[in-house]
Amino acid sequence: xxxxxxxxxxxxxxxxxxxxxxxxxxxxxxxxxxxxxxxxxxxxxxxxxxxxxxxxxxxxxxxxxxxxxxxxxxxxxxxxxxxxxxxxxxxxxxxxxxxxxxxxxxxxxxxxxxxxxxxxxxxxxxxxxxxxxxxxxxxxxxxxxxxxxxxxxxxxxxxxxxxxxxxxxxxxxxxxxxxxxxxxxxxxxxxxxxxxxxxxxxxxxxxxxxxxxxxxxxxxxxxxxxxxxxxxxxxxxxxxxxxxxxxxxxxxxxxxxxxxxxxxxxxxxxxxxxxxxxxxxxxxxxxxxxxxxxxxxxxxxxxxxxxxxxxxxxxxxxxxxxxxxxxxxxxxxxxxxxxxxxxxxxxxxxxxxxxxxxxxxxxxxxxxxxxxxxxxxxxxxxxxxxxxxxxxxxxxxxxxxxxxxxxxxxxxxxxxxxxxxxxxxxxxxxxxxxxxxxxxxxxxxxxxxxxxxxxxxxxxxxxxxxxxxxxxxxxxxxxxxxxxxxxxxxxxxxxxxxxxxxxxxxxxxxxxxxxxxxxxxxxxxxxxxxxxxxxxxxxxxxxxxxxxxxxxxxxxxxxxxxxxxxxxxxxxxxxxxxxxxxxxxxxxxxxxxxxxxxxxxxxxxxxxxxxxxxxxxxxxxxxxxxxxxxxxxxxxxxxxxxxxxxxxxxxxxxxxxxxxxxxxxxxxxxxxxxx
Numbered sequence: 001x002x003x004x005x006x007x008x009x010x011x012x013x014x015x016x017x018x019x020x021x022x023x024x025x026x027x028x029x030x031x032x033x034x035x036x037x038x039x040x041x042x043x044x045x046x047x048x049x050x051x052x053x054x055x056x057x058x059x060x061x062x063x064x065x066x067x068x069x070x071x072x073x074x075x076x077x078x079x080x081x082x083x084x085x086x087x088x089x090x091x092x093x094x095x096x097x098x099x100x101x102x103x104x105x106x107x108x109x110x111x112x113x114x115x116x117x118x119x120x121x122x123x124x125x126x127x128x129x130x131x132x133x134x135x136x137x138x139x140x141x142x143x144x145x146x147x148x149x150x151x152x153x154x155x156x157x158x159x160x161x162x163x164x165x166x167x168x169x170x171x172x173x174x175x176x177x178x179x180x181x182x183x184x185x186x187x188x189x190x191x192x193x194x195x196x197x198x199x200x201x202x203x204x205x206x207x208x209x210x211x212x213x214x215x216x217x218x219x220x221x222x223x224x225x226x227x228x229x230x231x232x233x234x235x236x237x238x239x240x241x242x243x244x245x246x247x248x249x250x251x252x253x254x255x256x257x258x259x260x261x262x263x264x265x266x267x268x269x270x271x272x273x274x275x276x277x278x279x280x281x282x283x284x285x286x287x288x289x290x291x292x293x294x295x296x297x298x299x300x301x302x303x304x305x306x307x308x309x310x311x312x313x314x315x316x317x318x319x320x321x322x323x324x325x326x327x328x329x330x331x332x333x334x335x336x337x338x339x340x341x342x343x344x345x346x347x348x349x350x351x352x353x354x355x356x357x358x359x360x361x362x363x364x365x366x367x368x369x370x371x372x373x374x375x376x377x378x379x380x381x382x383x384x385x386x387x388x389x390x391x392x393x394x395x396x397x398x399x400x401x402x403x404x405x406x407x408x409x410x411x412x413x414x415x416x417x418x419x420x421x422x423x424x425x426x427x428x429x430x431x432x433x434x435x436x437x438x439x440x441x442x443x444x445x446x447x448x449x450x451x452x453x454x455x456x457x458x459x460x461x462x463x464x465x466x467x468x469x470x471x472x473x474x475x476x477x478x479x480x481x482x483x484x485x486x487x488x489x490x491x492x493x494x495x496x497x498x499x500x501x502x503x504x505x506x507x508x509x510x511x512x513x514x515x516x517x518x519x520x521x522x523x524x525x526x527x528x529x530x531x532x533x534x535x536x537x538x539x540x541x542x543x544x545x546x547x548x549x550x551x552x553x554x555x556x557x558x559x560x561x562x563x564x565x566x567x568x569x570x571x572x573x574x575x576x577x578x579x580x581x582x583x584x585x586x587x588x589x590x591x592x593x594x595x596x597x598x599x600x601x602x603x604x605x606x607x608x609x610x611x612x613x614x615x616x617x618x619x620x621x622x623x624x625x626x627x628x629x630x631x632x633x634x635x636x637x638x639x640x641x642x643x644x645x646x647x648x649x650x651x652x653x654x655x656x657x658x659x660x661x662x663x664x665x666x667x668x669x670x671x672x673x674x675x
Contacts, residue, residue, distance in 0.1 A: 102267055103241030106260030107202060109287030111216060111250060113296040114322075114527060119216050120251070122202045126178040128186060129171035132163065134195030141193060142174065148189055149182045151175060158340070162243075171197065176339065204244065204338050210331040212299050214359040215292075215459055215525055217249015218334035238262055247337065250290060250525065253460045257529055260287035291528040291537075293322030301651035302327035304658045305644040311612075311631040312360035313648060314508040318617070318626045320542055321512065321521025325648070326459070326505075330356040362462045365501035366630055369587030369637065370425045371615045372496030374558050375510065376433060377418050379445040381554040385436045388557055391417045398428040401487065405431050422561035423569035425586065427495050434494025439485060442493060443469035448520070448548045449510040451502055456522045458540070465506055468499035497590055508628035511615050514555060515623045518548035559583060563620045571614070574642040580653050583623075584616025584645065586637030589630075609633040614641035618649050625652050 082090060111120035128145070135141050142159070145151055151174065159174045178186070183198055190196070204219050222230075222245050230239050239245070240262050246255040263284030268277050302313035306329040315325040330352075336345050349357055358364060380386035396413040398405040405428055407413075412426035421429035434442065447453070452467025466472065470485040477483050492498030505523060513520050522545050529538040562583035566575040570586045589611040612634030617623040627645050634640030650656040 102265040104263030104265055104281070104284040105241045106262060106284035107286040108204065108219075108244075108260065109258040109289045109532065111258075111290045111292065113292050113294050113299075115295065115297075116291075117296050119206065119208055119212060119292070119294075119296060121205050121207065123205050124200045125176065125203050126183050126198050127173045127201050128175040128178055128182075129173050129197055129199050130159075131171045131195045131197070138163075141196065145174070145186070145193065145196065148185050149175065149178070171199065173201075176201070176203070206334045208296060208300075209333050209335065211303060212294065212296060212326070213249075213331045213334045214328045214361070215249055215294060215299075215326050216334065217251035217253075218247055218337040219244045219251050220247045220337050221245075221340060244338070248461070249334075249459060250292075253458050254290060254526065254529075257288040258290070261285035286532050289530040289532055290526050291530060292525050293317065293320070293324065293527040294326065294525055295324050295652070298325045298648065298652050299327055301325075301658045302644075302648050303329055303331070305647040306631070309631050309634065309640070310354055310360070311629070311634065311641075311644075312364065312504045313627065313629050313644060314361050314504045315625050315627045315648060315652070316508050316512045316523055318512040318515040318623050321509075321523050321544075322527060323457070323523050323525045324625060324652070326361045326525065328358070328360040330354050332356045359459075359461055360504070360630070360632075362457060362459060362503055362505045365463055365465045365503050366611050366613075366632075367498070367500045367589040368496040368502050368507055369589035369611070369613050370427075370496055371507060371585050371587035371613045371628075371637070372500065373422055373425065373430055374514065374562060374585055374615075375446060375449060375451075376430055376437075376442070376494055377422055377558050377561070378514070378550065378554055379437060379442060380418065380433050381557070382445065382550060383437060383441060386418055386433065388418060391415050392429065392432070396428060398431040400431075400435065400491070403488075405491070419557065419561045419564070422558070422585065423564045425570050430494040431491045434490050435487070437494075439469055439490045439493060442490070443467055443472075448546065449513055450506050450520065451510060452506075455505055455509050457505060458524050458526055462505070463503055465503055466499055466501040468493055472499075496587060504628045504630050507613075507615050508626055511617065511628065512626040513548065514558065515617055515626055516544070517552060517555060518550040519544040520546040520548065559620075562616070566616070570638050571616075571642045574638060574646050578646070578650075580618050580649070581620040582616055582618035582646075582649060583620050584614055584642065586642055587613030587615075588636050589613055591633065607633055610635055612640035613637045614645045616642075616645050616649070618653060625649060 108122055110118060110122065113119055128149070130138065130141065132138060142151060142156065155175055159172060162172050175182075178198065186193075186196070186198055206213070206216060206218065208216075221243055222239070226245050230236055230245075238259070238261060242259070242262065246252040246258065251258065261284060264280075264282040266279040266281070268279055298315060302315065302325045306313060306327060309329065311329055313325055313327040314323070316322070317324055332349055336342075341349075377386070381388070392415075396407050398407075407426055407428040409424055409426065411420065411424040412428065416426050416429050418429075420426065446467055452465050452472075454462045454464050456462075468489070473485055474483045489498055493500055509521070509523050512523075522541055524540050526540050528540065530536070531538075560583075562585055563581060565571050565586070566578075566582045566584050571584050575582050575584075591608050591610055610633070612629075612631040614629045614637050615627065617626045627648060629641040629645045629648075631640040631644065647658050651658055
């Protein structure tokens with residue numbers, strides 16, 4: 001429907017009629033009409049009514065309101081998520097920023113010998129520490145401190161390394177082991193160094209120095225390899241704040257017992273990272289103490305008896321398997337390693353041709369020589385290849401494969417039985433015995449005594465040794481021509497030469513098994529593990545772990561022959577005036593092949609001379625000590641090793657001191673032993 005023009009502009013006329021100023025409505029309308037190009041009647045849809053404009057406005061308002069409500073809804077949902085759904089998480093984060101959890105390092109357990117003598121202890125010493133959160137310029141502060149006390153480059157490097165691993169609000173040691181004078185200098189100038197303090201800390205000390213160093217071991221600073229092992233054992237929390245860990249000896253093997261459990265301190269800190277107050281504290285649990293079967297007096301006696309020579313002494317209590325002495329010379333001072341060994345000291349130890357870091361008692365393996373013969377004699381008796389009355393007429397010569405083996409000792413020329421073969425160490429007797437037994441029988445008999453395998457002692461670093469057999473040779477050599485077992489090799493095994501290679505510990509433990517009637521103990525150095533809080537004492541392995549079925553008559557015959565070795569045999573001169581009855585067996589172990597030539601000690605380079613061996617026990621009727629001694633390149637067993645064993649036995653049984661082995665309190669111990 002078309003609307004007349006006059007009606008279309010009627011609203012405008014009414015509008016201008018009410019306008020307060022003087023206007024010409026007709027002219028305005030005409031102008032609008034002409035300029036708009038309207039040349040035809042205007043339709044009603046070209047003009048919106050007021051109610052339509054209001055509806056459009058309302059729609060916009062509704063849309064805007066919905067948008068605002070949506071925004072507030074999203075904001076509210078976010079507030080709910082942060083303050084309700086994730087409350088615990090963000091609360092913990094906030095508390096973490098406000099509360100610092102500091103570790104409380106536990107006291108490390110101490111180590112005592114069987115008589116209560118301290119072998120490893122903790123002592124308090126002053127350290128100079130810097131709290132980085134309270135220091136504006138670390139380098140300037142360190143330079144200023146260096147003007148007060150000595151701070152060398154090594155101290156600076158260690159400080160930077162520790163600083164990287166520490167929290168911003170934790171104190172970091174710059175200097176340790178301050179003297180009283182240095183403490184006084186720092187304290188007197190403390191007002192000049194905010195954030196610098198002197199604190200007392202515990203340090204590890206080994207008062208016996210080199211004595212028993214291989215047994216006790218030492219601790220050192222935790223390195224990357226240690227951290228990896230800690231992570232693998234899932235003990236990271238246990239070592240928080242700890243700088244040291246066991247590196248060798250008992251300090252390493254009993255690390256989990258000695259270390260203890262780390263405690264916790266909750267400290268409130270401000271926005272600057274500074275501690276404000278202590279909120280709570282869970283005390284650390286100290287580590288357990290170790291009481292050893294080791295007798296440090298006997299240990300020192302063994303080391304003094306060896307003197308400057310390279311060698312080892314192992315003394316065992318036969319009834320329990322407890323190790324009385326485990327000496328290895330030369331040795332080292334474990335105190336050098338606690339705070340990090342210097343380059344000069346490390347080179348002196350590592351480059352030494354005598355290898356003082358090597359624990360010869362449990363790691364070095366040697367051919368046992370004639371000390372292997374008592375066990376060969378037992379093998380002959382138990383197998384039925386020999387009896388106690390059997391004699392050989394022409395025992396001075398043994399012929400096989402067209403080769404003649406001679407024994408020039410006069411006592412080994414005729415009427416040699418098992419007893420005489422041991423007392424005078426007749427080689428040809430054992431050539432024949434080894435040939436009769438065969439290598440497989442020898443290997444099967446020797447293996448239960450612990451030859452060629454680790455004893456399981458609680459000191460780390462033990463070697464397994466070699467008990468030779470055809471199977472071992474096939475596994476040992478890759479080339480087929482080297483895998484064949486030859487009869488001549490069996491003969492060498494029979495007299496303790498050839499591929500035989502055992503540690504002094506294995507020899508002492510095998511001898512203790514013979515003395516125990518076939519009962520096998522696992523040798524151990526730790527006797528008790530003591531809970532320092534409750535006082536409870538855990539006993540370490542007092543029972544035998546196995547028993548070898550050997551006839552008592554055969555064991556008695558071998559033991560009696562060893563007693564006669566010390567009375568009338570190869571060690572008679574060494575034990576001639578002993579106030580107790582002892583038994584033993586000397587041995588001489590060849591170091592290199594003679595290739596048919598005669599051995600003359602004076603014509604051979606010192607380090608190519610034969611090793612000297614002795615195994616023994618005393619008193620003969622009720623053995624209290626079983627001992628194995630090896631002196632590297634010491635020559636005949638009666639020449640070097642047997643005298644060492646005699647000195648050690650004298651000390652243990654009679655309290656007789658050895659020059660250079662006296663320690664504080666030894667006189668009282670000697671008097672006690674005499675009584």
